[in-house]
Amino acid sequence: MPPLTGPKSGDALFGSVERVNAELFTLTYGAIVRQLLTDLEEVEEVNKQLDQMGYNIGTRLVDEFLAKSNVSRCVDFKETADVIAKLGFKMFLGVTATVTNWDAEGTSCSFVLEDNPLVDFVELPDTCQGLQYCNVLSGVIRGALEMVSMKTEVTWVRDMLRGDDAYEMRVKLTKQVPEEYPYKDDD
């Protein structure tokens, strides 16, 4: 049996999905964050809420990614990270990330984003310095990876909104959960 078509390239993938105007997207996201700040008042709470929203997005988005990209199972976490950086970010945000700073065990790495469509027109006021403006992205990655049986912790290391030179997200694989038989023997 000949193998079916392999994974699509990032550009082909980006071309195949529905897109919205980038500014509309950026401004909508900005409006959401703004509204959360008004509703929840605490910056910490907003960070948490953004992460939770991202997680919920990620758990659904992973299926769309898998269905459209033709990616099959990844052998290890390194491959997974590459796929996210080259295909995942490209498909949903139109940018690619670089994967760097692997630790010795190959369980944690950094995604570096030079360009981030979420933060155009954004400035953090003094009162919101603790805000992780892009926390939704880390939530998405955490949610999506959990659906493919990888428990991860995602933290922001560098943030351009706080004067760093790029966006850097640290992803740490904490556990790979084996597939388990969901039913009990006696029911």
Add this chain to the structure above:
Amino acid sequence: MFSFGGGSSLTSVVPDATPAPAAPPGTGTGANAQVLYVFNRGGVCLLYREWHRPLRTLDPTQDQKLMFGLLFSLRSFTAKIDPTTAEKGNLGVPLLPGQGCSFYSFKTNTYKLNFLESPSGIKLILITHPRTGDQRDTLKHIYNLYVEYVVKNPLYAPGTPIK
């Protein structure tokens, strides 16, 4: 749309579709989607549709549970007997994601079971006439429909049966 095997086509597999009539088994002309199951990773049957299934011996929950169990064990077994790789766990030990090979169909003299599992654990099972060809593209197409009409539906709560 696409066709199942040769001959007539099943116009839609999304929920609420009119069931396509299936030719009785043994006529051998194709066009035979007989039963479709969709499971999630937790073993919940999200969707069950049948177009041609004259004999029913079990109640639906038992039937779905057995089907899920069969595929679960079969996947672990197929990975275990894979002669091409050296690294395999013991039979019965759960597989890590990405580990082991995966099967996509099996055939008996009366039916063919086509199977697709996504890395996120969605299992699609399509039972057809034994003489239908490779259905992997068909199943991929169904997976795409699942994404478009189920996953992207904001009213759908993940893990519940598709209404």
